[in-house]
Amino acid sequence: MNPDPQTRLYAIEQELKVLSWWQAQPPAPEALASQEPFCLDTLTFPQWLQFVLIPRMQALLDAGAPLPTSIALYPMATESFKDLPENTRALEEAIALLDESLTGKRVIREA
Template sequence: MTVAPRVLEIADHLLLIERELQVQGWWSDTAPSDVAMASTVPFAVDAMPFEQWLQWIFLPRMKQIIEFGQPLPNASGILVMAETVFASRAEQSRELRRLLAAFDRLIAPSA
């Protein structure tokens, strides 16, 4: 099975996002509760910080999509959420926001 170069680029990019979460100290060894993980609210804002959502929901779901060859999402607006969440930590979150902006561009069908 041949993997499209775009898919490989997205997979590599997910690893960069994971690494930046670790660099910033926003990576957790403790998973959110089952109740938090079951949140149906966008970005699980009712149940966990955005950094946890990235680690425990976004990254695993995207990796699963890639691993099983499922269709990629047609769009991503993750940067908009990151800009809101990190407004008070603009300097510290600069690289993560840059990576999320690049992810939004990569996931777009025209990428």
């Protein structure tokens, strides 16, 4: 397992900024309280990465708590980004590397 998920989270943040998807203002609290996976009913996937995944993972890292070992964000990323005009390859790769660092398993990338 890659010992540095912190670096992977930072890479995701940087790619969100490169794509101009990083937002200065958080969504409304009720949007963040969604019970749907990835808050699909209230947030875009990039918003979920910024306002849910990154802060929760950072809190676990800061607390020295165990990190999830069963995670598969890459398939959701590729599905979410497939019809967008932006080039999301670098963000998808950063997400795949986070998956790999947490699970210890290689992520099969789409061609």
